[in-house]
Amino acid sequence: MLKKIEAIIREDKVNDVKSALEAIGIVGLNIFEIRGHGRQGGIRLSGRSGTYQVDMLTKIQVNIILSEANLEETIQTILDAAYTGEAGDGLIFVYAVEEAIRIRTRERGHEAVMYPGDIDERKKRRFINDGIPT
């Protein structure tokens, strides 16, 4: 089963989140800049002509299509790396994904989102190493 994580995070947390994901072996992802607001409806800023409301704040959306088996570890990694404890830390949405197809090879499903040295290979290696008597 493939899932999609859509994580909406602070702009200044992008590098932290990207390197934390890299560290657990998440290889394929895409990000884009979005604008929106959550339950505070934006923020009030004070300028020379008084205070004004900015209702659409810039956030970064990180999209990852991955196997369900890697979902929880990936969510925990994002939660830790994107957290400040202040309002505006963001939200994580999870979707079911119908299909993924790598155009070059026509691989489908989880094969299409597997990469050399990724989270699955690391898990396999850990399993093999654990099985070797020392």
Ligand SMILES: Nc1ncnc2c1ncn2[C@@H]1O[C@H](COP(=O)(O)OP(=O)(O)OP(=O)(O)O)[C@@H](O)[C@H]1O
């Ligand atoms: N229901 C929603 N659907 C789609 N996008 C949303 C939704 N709620 C928030 N967003 C997006 O998520 C971003 C982050 O929201 P934010 O972190 O302020 O959430 P919040 O629910 O207000 O929580 P907090 O109280 O921690 O601020 C928003 O700027 C907006 O882009």
Ligand SMILES: [Mg+2]
């Ligand atoms: Mg908010």
